[in-house]
Amino acid sequence: MQLETQEFRAEAKFQRVSPQKARLVLELIKGRRVGEALETVAFTKKGVAPLVEKVLRAAIQNANYLSQERDLDLDVDNLYVKTALANEGPRMKRIRPAPMGRAFRYQRRLAHIVIAVAERKRAGLVETAEPETPKKRLLKGAAAAKKRVAKKPAAKKAVAKKSAKNWKKAAK
Numbered sequence: 001m002q003l004e005t006q007e008f009r010a011e012a013k014f015q016r017v018s019p020q021k022a023r024l025v026l027e028l029i030k031g032r033r034v035g036e037a038l039e040t041v042a043f044t045k046k047g048v049a050p051l052v053e054k055v056l057r058a059a060i061q062n063a064n065y066l067s068q069e070r071d072l073d074l075d076v077d078n079l080y081v082k083t084a085l086a087n088e089g090p091r092m093k094r095i096r097p098a099p100m101g102r103a104f105r106y107q108r109r110l111a112h113i114v115i116a117v118a119e120r121k122r123a124g125l126v127e128t129a130e131p132e133t134p135k136k137r138l139l140k141g142a143a144a145a146k147k148r149v150a151k152k153p154a155a156k157k158a159v160a161k162k163s164a165k166n167w168k169k170a171a172k
Contacts, residue, residue, distance in 0.1 A: 006072060007082055008063035009116045012055045014089050017048045018109040022086035025052045026113070034060055034079040034117060052113065056081070059117045074119055082118040086111045 015022070025046050029037035034056070041053040060079065067074035089110030095103045 005118045005121065006067075006074070007116050007118045008059055008066060009114060010055050010059035010062055012051060012113045015051060015111045015113055016108070017051065017111050019086040019088045019111040021046070022048050022052070022111045022113055025049050026084035026086055026115075029056070029081050030084045032081055034081065035077070037081050052084075052115075055113050055115050056117075059115045063117055078119050079117045080120055081115060083114070083116040085114045087114065088112075
C-alpha cells in the first residue's frame with residue numbers, strides 16, 4: 001500500500017539573479033528537513049540566500065494554510081524540501097559602451113525559483129530497500145570490467161617503428 005504525500009509549493013518569478021547562482025544555494029537545502037534547511041540558508045553567505053529563505057518560508061506557510069483549509073492531518077515539523085528548482089526566466093538585453101563609439105551587448109539573466117515541501121512518510125509505512133553488500137559491489141565491478149575492451153600494445157610498437165623510420169629518412 002502506497003500513500004501519496006501532499007506537496008505544497010511556493011514560487012518567486014522574475015528574480016534578478018542568474019539561475020546558476022540560485023542553484024548553488026538550492027542544492028544545499030534539497031532533501032533536508034524544513035528546520036534544518038532554514039538554518040542552512042540563514043548562514044549561507046550567498047546574495048541569493050535571503051530570497052531562497054523567503055520562498056521556503058512561503059512554502060511552509062502554504063502547507064500550513066492549505067492543510068487547515070482541507071482538514072489534512074499535517075505535522076509542520078515533519079516537512080522536508082522535496083524539490084528546489086531555479087528555472088531560467090526571460091533575459092534582459094542590455095548594451096555596454098565600448099571603445100571608438102561601438103557598443104557591446106550583454107544579457108541580464110532572470111530566474112524563476114520554485115520550492116516544494118512535503119511531509120515525510122511515517123516510520124511504520126516506510127519501505128526499506130535491501131542494503132548493498134560488498135559481494136554485490138564486487139559483482140557490479142566485475143561486470144563493468146568485462147565490458148571494457150583491452151587495447152593491443154602491439155599496435156603502439158608498430159606506430160613507433162614507422163615514426164622512427166620516417167625520422168631517419170628526414171635526417172638524411
